[in-house]
Amino acid sequence: GPVSSAKPLPPYAKWKDADSMIVHSANTIETRRNAFGSSGITPLDRLYIRNNIAPPSEDIMKDPDAWKLEVSGVKSPRSFTVAELKSLGLASVTIVLQCSGNGRGFSEHKPSGTQWTVGAAGCVIFTGVPVKAVLEATGGMADGMVYMTSTGGEEIPPGLDPKSIMVERSVPVSGIEDAILAWEANGEPLPLAHGGPLRVIVPGYAGVNNVKYVKHVAFTKEQSPANIQQSSYRFSPIGVKGTPEFDSIWEMDPKSWVTLPSDPGVPVKAGRVQISGVAMGGMSEAKKVEVSVNGGKDWQEATLTGPDLGKYAWRGFVLAADLKPGKYELASRVTNADGTSQPEMRKENNRGYMNNSWRDHMVTIDVA
Template identity: 35%
Template sequence: MDRRTFLGITAATAVMPKRLLQMNGYPLNLETPLELLTDYLTPNDLFFVRSHWIPRMPDLKTWRLTVDGEVKKPLKLSLADLKKMPLAETTCVLQCAGNGRGLQNPPMPGVQWRYGAVGNALWRGVRVKDVLDRAGVNAGAAHLHTFGSDDPPGKVPPFQRSIEMEKSLDDCILAWEMNGVPLPPQHGAPLRLIVPGWAGDHWMKWLVRLSPQKAPQSGFYMDTAYRWPLNPGAPGVAFKPEEMKPLTELAVKSNITTAPKAVTMRGIYDIRGFAFSGAPDIAKVEISDDNGATWKAAQLDARHSPHAWRLWHYRWTPAKPGRATLLARATDSRGATQPRETVWNQSGYLFNGWHSVDIEVKA
């Protein structure tokens, strides 16, 4: 790096406010403070970062996406090749499967995310279907294996995943743009898989290879990690492998981002938040100030696309002096309602218990 570039980076970072929460300095894992998740599109510099390993960044001149496996015509595509194909875009939520692990009880190992390993962005690139159609997928190839360029040290298993071919052909995108600018390096540049409605472990960063296969990918990150109990169990009791299935869709969830800490009985107060699900849309968000005995509907923001989050707001009038606890719960477009308690699982995935905030009400 030349001196000018170095000084430029140093100057830019010196004046930027410190706004993300460092959960791991390396590999880089950063959480967004919940109170800053108030935009429909989460700004890139506020967007949470999840990395399994320190990536080996490619030189764009030599970078290629390899398409091999069960295909009639294996491909090696440059970014310029991909950009000649029909443009596709989607606005949707990206949430780390482990968001909320730090709220689980009893605790379990892993990054102790609380609320902010989630964001909503506009992703632009090319449909996975268009790329695979060019290669010609063989009949019987039911799983798309995905590979990134990040490489673990020593005997650590590589982060390799697969998704069902049906999902990949339906609405998945290979994105080189995030919120209108080139995909930032920490978010997977030059190319990232976008899997609308599914947890972030499927959204392979630093993507270098797609490989249709007859069987799912195997390995630690398919067979042991990212699995979800078939039936709820007792908190703290680990499930056996046969009692779990691969974790795919997000769970219906809402969070309160904006609420006053102290109010008086004479006012009406603005409460805001967001809601999302593995289902394409949110049907309603409700607020309770009596521990879930009664619920009142919040107003949903009009902005939406399938699997994007819905912002919402609610005008709250305090009922009595003292400490009030506001609860939010969402119901999605398939009728699933957010539960009071999350489903405990030994990896702490998909926490979606009701979110609450306490407000002091003065007479």
């Protein structure tokens, strides 16, 4: 059911549209189901926020072009300012940014972590320099490197083992084909809340891999020793702690959900109802969306809406249904270009990661 929260937005996110957000904590803020809009792109002031630890001070945004990135594990290691990166190349990529824990709130075994429903996700246009251009400028990867390991710019409080708290994530280099280092989102300078001055974007990969305020990109032989890589964000069975023997949370799966109508407690007027939502394909584009008004018994193909912004973006969808007074369970199910469909049941795992079950994401409406 709807999560209600009267918590105020934290200072670094004060500019968000409060009515569109559910504030779980200062570091975890989600978009309401009915607040995604219908243009496809999620406005930044409605985009969710997830921080594993407190973000750096707003001071780092005073001169974003002076922010420094260290690049290592390449033939010619060196550092770049953002201003220097801006001279290396430019690319935009529209991606679904989605937290690995989105949908956790629907898991029956009550996994620990934020009880996200549908709103730890958004579709954003990121602009920056291709990682490939940075590799070209540094002589290419050193021999034998198989991961790109990115380190966040948060301050580690003294006395703590950095490994226990630092945000450092590794992705296989096969995943960085379309990766960029971004300084802009939806045509605006990247705000601190979303990783400014500079952020890694690995299209198609779950949120955690898109390291914010990135200060170091290393090409490495091993995955990061940080807990966030070794034990968190792993597909371990219920009751079992994550370890490197379980798959890391990297590539995303196809997923969709109905966004409207979904106003909590507001009955929908009987007659022709436009049922709309968003659908992502994961690693290939969203190709087909089906909608059910009776809890998944019967399905009808919906129309994809909005512009096609590439395979990593989501599409809007709409289905017109003539609804008499009564209760309806609205479900949606996407199939991507690879032919993979959103499953009925969630892939059970200890921390409730990557829930893309269409059944869990149904919304019940009252038509009067």
